[in-house]
Amino acid sequence: MNMRHISIAKGADGIAVLSLDNADESVNLVSASWLAEMEQAIADLTADAAVTGVILTSAKKGFMAGADLKLLVDGFETMDRRQAYAFSQRATAMHRAIEKGGKPWVAALNGLALGGGFELALACHYRILVDDRRAVVGLPEVNVGLLPGSGGTQRLLRLAGARAAVDLLLSGRAVKPDEALRLRIVDEVVPGAELLDAARSWLQSGPDPVRAWDRKGYQAAEARGVLVPETAVLFTTATAGAAKAGRNLPAPIAILSCVFEGMQLPFDRALSVESKYFARLLTDPVARNIIRTSFLSKQAAERGLRRPAGVPPSRVAKVGVLGAGMMGAGIALVSAQAGIDVVLIDRTSELAEKGRGHAAGVLAREVEKGRRTATDAAAILARIHATTDFAGLDGVDLVVEAVFEDTAVKAATTAKAEAVIPAGAIFASNTSTLPITQLAEASARPEQFIGLHFFSPVERMGLVEVIMGRRTSPETLARALDFVAQLRKTPIVVNDSRGFYTSRVFQTFIHEGAAMLAEGVPPAVIENAARAAGMPVGPLALLDEVTLDLPLKIVDQTIAEEGDRYTPPPGVPVLRHMRDVLGRGGRKAGGGFYEYPAGGRKHLWPGLAGHFPARSDVDGAQLTRRFLYIQAMETARCLEEGVLITPQDADLGAVYGWGFPLWTGGTLSYIDTVGIEVFVAEADRLAQAHGPRYAPSAWLRQRAARGEGFYPPAGATPCAA
Known part of the structure; x- marks a missing residue:
């Protein structure tokens, strides 16, 4: 039978x-x-x-x-x-x-x-x-x-x-x-x-x-x-x-x-x-959310759902990585692990070798834990060639630039690389915030210029945010996605804007935490409210890890380039006070919102109470809701503006990019879980209490009036964004 x-x-x-x-x-x-x-x-x-x-x-x-x-x-x-x-x-x-x-x-x-x-x-x-x-x-x-x-x-x-x-x-x-x-x-x-x-x-x-x-x-x-x-x-x-x-x-x-x-x-x-x-x-919607994002959407992305049709498949045999810091070293390592020859370039031999040393350290730990043989590790490390000479880029299929987050530095690096690389090679920037279209102005071939935003630590984080500049060609997108597939990572595809998608929304989380501190919310309550939502780390701890310099640099650069069109996030005054007045710029600076005693566990800095007096009438559940709503609202704006193209990319980026809680399925799934009509009504209440950053746009209100969420019911035709 x-x-x-x-x-x-x-x-x-x-x-x-x-x-x-x-x-x-x-x-x-x-x-x-x-x-x-x-x-x-x-x-x-x-x-x-x-x-x-x-x-x-x-x-x-x-x-x-x-x-x-x-x-x-x-x-x-x-x-x-x-x-x-x-x-x-x-x-x-x-x-x-x-x-x-x-x-x-x-x-x-x-x-x-x-x-x-x-x-x-x-x-x-x-x-x-x-x-x-x-x-x-x-x-x-x-x-x-x-x-x-x-x-x-x-x-x-x-x-x-x-x-x-x-x-x-x-x-x-x-x-x-x-x-x-x-x-x-x-x-x-x-x-x-x-x-x-x-x-x-x-x-x-x-x-x-x-x-x-x-x-x-x-x-x-x-x-x-x-x-x-x-x-x-x-x-x-x-x-x-x-x-x-x-x-x-x-x-x-x-x-x-x-x-x-x-x-x-x-x-x-x-x-x-x-x-x-x-x-x-x-x-229960939790199971639906988890399965849809972490399995169905993830597998579809990895199988090339967003890859343009009609472009022949490609493989990268040799890649150039410009900048041997933590990001560049991580990109070099995962590329070598995928069998790709890597030219790792930095401005001094010491810096380039330090980047290769990072790869060597990771591989050595894997050997020690029995996850890899010593022979395999040696073969991977042998594929990484550390140098200061851009001539080593001859014959590369793709370049990933991971130098200092500064437009002028990136422009100079682009020009030096394009003088050497083959005419058909792709140039990708690993920038986390600078617009790709703006960076591509330094390129003689903007159609072959794209953003590949990796997440740190690269060897452990599976997401890559692929950013299309205004002149990026479909062929370049297809080849970039092929490279991401070679690395066995999960891609999302977004359109160009300042901060793109993941960095733009992630910043709302950390700035909301700083704003709460200014409002008189006790710092421990802020951290616990974020963890109660399902965030892996509280916003104050995250600010210490990324350093206060980074979000402030992003703000200052945006003010310089956009002027009065830009409204700084609500947490900026707190960050400036911490860094510029108190001299507490984060963990690397010796301390920030937390203290880091030698040989002891980190703990919140007791001095915060003297500069940000705490209230006692705090609703922890309301704080948790604020963290989820502010991130979901900014995601909806990204979809409305065309930065995001699909809700699937939004949710994958949220969960795997910065750790938005998996139980929600991601930022847009969270809105659907709450119910778009309920979400808009609650957002209006939050806007009245805390400011216009929570206010729904006319576009979102219209969707709510139609009862139109971001995912269609089973068997229905997907709705246009």
Whole structure:
């Protein structure tokens, strides 16, 4: 019997082999059509008296990757909680049909089994995993704001015990064969060539097809001592940790509740509890937001969604990096890691070699931690050639300029490079704020000039903001995106403006924090309110790290070039007072909003109270809302002005560029989650209380009047910006 997603071969020995083989995808995925085929196949195999046992395996390299995430996002848009519960129960019933069909099933896991794929394996009576480091198993649903919805929490609990189950479910981590065997979530680990023979041998041993939890009188070991101190401490500690780490994430608490309640119930009732919690999460916007941005939009961007059609694919064999500071050194490292030869140039040999030394240090740490071999690290470092000689740029395919953030310095560097590089080479600036069109005025070939804004530290940050100048050609954009793909980074594409998108919106966050200090908000409350929103670091701590010089330089340069057309951000007076009056310019200057004692932990500078007297009537929830609203409002302006082209790029840039909280899905997803009508009304209230920076534009008001968010409902035609 052959179907679209599976095939079945029945042997004369009574053993049937059911192979997962999704004809529509490179991996096996849980989908509605796959589920229907599995239901039919299980019923047929159960009814066939000639079949005595079933081997469940895969015809692909991996066993099963889990659910089709687009299906889950569509489910959020189309299902209410009752329908989501039924959706979970249908998959649960399919797994129970395997367990209770009276015939033993063995999962022969030939590769990774994650999420719904591993839940399917857990429903089998025995699991054999191939002995391969890449053949990991796990239940990572927490990472997308969900929990396993077809028995995973309850089977994991009963097989591995509460402590291991809680660890695996809350971390979402995948485990390798040796650990999976130790945790008892697989029963054997064998070489790949022996996998099917081992499965057949187990079936021929005459195993009992009744699971332990389906025997009369069964009770989970932990349930018998659910109120003993060890179990109480486990769940109390895990709940406190989940609440603190998750903040606005509902999945960790739901998982703990599901496990705690399920361990005290008969198995089928526990499965019903799991489905109820799954339905609650699936119909919560947090899961939708996380999946849409961190998986669907991210994967689409990495697959070249924004790449102009009709331009032949390209690869960079040699790249020039101008400037060997932290950014330039990081760009050189990731380029060399991608197999590209790098010419790293700075004004002195010492500076150029220092940049190469940064790469050497990162590689050495990777070798020390076992993430890379010494031979591999040496080969990467050998691709980086540090020099002061621009003649080394001969033959490059692309240049990335990462020199001092000054228009004149960048112009001089551009001219020196273009005197050497081939006529067809692309010139990219890593500027974070200066308009690309303005920088391209120094170029003899502005059509080949583009912005590539990397984020620090480059070796760890996955986003690259690609900025189109007014004269940048589609071919240049395509080739730049090909280079970003070579580096295995995630691109967003934006149009030119001062600060582009990410730097422009990020500045609203740090300046809002400084403005709150001037308003009399205690500094600790400011920092805590930002973290309560889900920001990774408070604005005052961030200002110390970037130094107060940087935002003030951006402000001063904009004033010089735009004059009265520019309204400085509200936090500028505080920054000037801190740096120019108090001499506290940030961490590099010895201290700023924080003190940095030698050998001790940093802490807020006590002297702030004497210069910015604090009030006691502060609403922390209102501060949290302000941080989210000011960033979302500036993002909406970027979309209105055409700096942003798509809401997907906006949300990717927010989450992966400066750490806007993932639970929101990004700045524009946040507006949709709040509801655009509610957002505009609240923004008006904030504008009256705190100034016109919160005021919605006529364009945003019109969208709100039409009830038109930034993402269309499932199945609808996308709205124009």
